[in-house]
Amino acid sequence: MAAAEGEPIRFGILGCATIARKVARAIHLSPNAALHAVGSRSLPKARAFAAAVASAAAAAPPRAYGSYEEVLDDPAVEAVYVPLPTALHLGWAVAAAEKGKHVLLEKPAALRVSDLDRILEVCQSNGVQFMDGSMWLHHHRTARMRQFLSDPTLFGNLRVIHSTSTFRADAVFLEHNIRVKPDLDSLGALGDLGWYGIGAILWAADYALPATATALPAPQLNQAGVLLSCGASFHWHDGKAATFHSSFLSAVSMDLSVHGSGGSLQVTDLAIPFREDRAAFESTAGAHFSELHLGWSRTPEEVAVEAPLPQEAMMVKEFAELAMGVRDGFRRPEPKWGEVTRKTQLLVDAVKTSIELGCKTVDL
Amino acid sequence: MAAAEGEPIRFGILGCATIARKVARAIHLSPNAALHAVGSRSLPKARAFAAAVASAAAAAPPRAYGSYEEVLDDPAVEAVYVPLPTALHLGWAVAAAEKGKHVLLEKPAALRVSDLDRILEVCQSNGVQFMDGSMWLHHHRTARMRQFLSDPTLFGNLRVIHSTSTFRADAVFLEHNIRVKPDLDSLGALGDLGWYGIGAILWAADYALPATATALPAPQLNQAGVLLSCGASFHWHDGKAATFHSSFLSAVSMDLSVHGSGGSLQVTDLAIPFREDRAAFESTAGAHFSELHLGWSRTPEEVAVEAPLPQEAMMVKEFAELAMGVRDGFRRPEPKWGEVTRKTQLLVDAVKTSIELGCKTVDL
Secondary structure, three states, rough: OOOOOOEEEEEEEEEEOOOHHHHHHHHHEEEOOEEEEEEEEEHHHHHHHHHHHHHHHOOOOOEEEEHHHHHHHHOOOOOOEEEHHHHHHHHHHHHHOOOOOEEEEEEOOOOOOOHHHHHHHHHHOOOOOOEOOHHHHOOOEEEHHHHHHHHOOOOOOOOEEEEEEEOOOHHHHHHHHHHOOOOOOOOOHHOOOOHHHHHHHHHHHHOOOOEEEEEOOOEEOOOOEEEEEEEEEEOOOOOOEEEEEEEEEEEEEOOOOEEOOEEEEOOEEEOOOOOEEEEEEEEEEOOOOOOHOOOOOEEEEEEEEEEEOOEEEEEEEHHHHHHHOOOOOOOOOOOHHHHHHHHHHHHHHHHHHHHOOOOOOOOO | OOOOOOOOEEEEOOOOHHHHHHHHHHHHHHOOEEEOOOOOOOOHHHHHHHHHHHHHOOOOOOOEEEOOOHHHOOOOOEEEEEEOOOOHHHHHHHHHHHHEEEEOOOOOOOOOOHHHHHHHHHHHHOOOEEEOOOOOHOHHHHHHHHHHHHHOOOOOOOOEEEEEEEEOOOHHHHHOOOOHOOOOOOOOOHHHHHHHHHHHHHHHHOOOOOEEEEEEOOOOEOOOEEEEEEEEEOOOOOOOEEEEEEOOEEEEEEEEEEOOOOOOEEEEEEEOOOOEEEEEEEEEEOOOOOOOOOOOOOOOEEEEEOOOHHHHHHHHHHHHHHHHHHHOOOOOOOOOEEEHHHHHHHHHHHHHHHHHHOOOEEEE
């Protein structure tokens, strides 16, 4: 069952979550990936999922299995995508890596950094690629924004970052969704949405870890103690500062603003762009108030970026390229993605700890 | 020297600060105001200022006095604009009100709320109008934004506010400007720029005072102890939350984002619009992620507002209207503006106290 050199990476998907349909589509769209199998605890659900994604992609249906184990035991499966509830990530990501499958793990990666460390350790010792499901990191816009932030003549030194990741959950979600259940996704909005906000802050800071994390006062929790709304501020020794807010209780927002000594950047659809084929951000560089402060010397410039593939397909493509390099003997797994995930998880943990300590400052 | 009913309000200006030139222009542009006198501790400076603003407005020059007292003693002066260093506001605003002059006071209004209370008290007991110099509150855009935020079907309930007010001061400013001198403007960036951020938050919250204020960690101060960069978070009992950041160390920014349960609003040139004749904001209402989260059901809408007069002229016009109503016996001074100023000052004080307490939470 070993794939020939250069053949697409064959994916298995564990579970039939809605987001799995999005990633199944991305696997079909990605030129170097193929969807080989899907597993569910319910075989009829797996079959229905397989038929639906095949029909959506006008492709042959993947194999349907009535358990996750069977996906991992299928020797043709080279990589798995794991969109299971966060509480199940540790067990299934470790099991997949131990079977030699590359692991694409939905965010939040884990409930705590010690769980993630175990996952990363097993991936490393089994020589498989790890990546979390932060799709926006793979968008061409993200690379274009990095270019702006890295330009000392335009942006200067990073000073302040702010991000929001919110959507307004309806009553059914707030009652029944996995993401508000203490046994399945105990991080709630901090894990589901804060992962984006924290990830965006780390990305903007080029992955320099802050010195401290301080939860903002008055986080909101449901009766089971799961976070519905929270925020935090981060500070770096050089004076950089960042804040984020994540919530299931506000209208949809995906803001990132980054302020430097020379310029600033604004985007309002960071984690999920408004549309698939094109995304934009605004940048301002070298602006000052005009005479008598009657206006600005320069106004923000819209920078639009075409997207040849949706960001989730870009993610699958990059992941599959790395997996293919490992399979075909060209390279070792790329450790960068595990490091990005680990820093994000570290800050999620720190914010959670700060909240548990009554919003005390936590050193990192 | 009493003005006839309906005659323009005659202004005196105390001091020749750059911003006084902007307000002198606004007085000329406002149909119900006239610039009658300017005073400086240096008569040649007052004369040069008078000549410059007259030439800019193609109007007769105002009287030039070599002291502030002479402006207050001129019976033709009905209202004064006070752009002096903050440390001098208490003395000169009180002196002006005691002479029966209406007081338009540059922001920050005072060094502390007890000083402001004295100013407001003297204005009240002398029956004169008070207003601080927050020009943006008088822009047509601000009224249009209020309309959006007040619409329960579009915006819903207020949840989160974030604002930044920053500009990058050069070395000369950081060494010599009044706003970094402990004896003249000891509030530094908190007073000069935080006044906007805090004012914007209060405005967005429709002047509901928060329950707590907590400075963000690691404010930056100069060697004399004046704030160069700081921020804070505010929380309300109903779960609303807000953050702001103000700084002399970041590129120019004037962001306000307001998130509700149903919609959101974004503006990036709040306190000083990019241009004089037109200003815009973005609003999003009723948006949700589309199927499979491949995009958004709705994208932000740009709402552009024409400005018949620059915002500072709108401010002068509104202030002069109120002053004229008092002079001509139609009304008592409008207390609203003093209340707006007082709430802003209360939060400035609370943030300063929180910073002095090592970023402890301060109850309001």
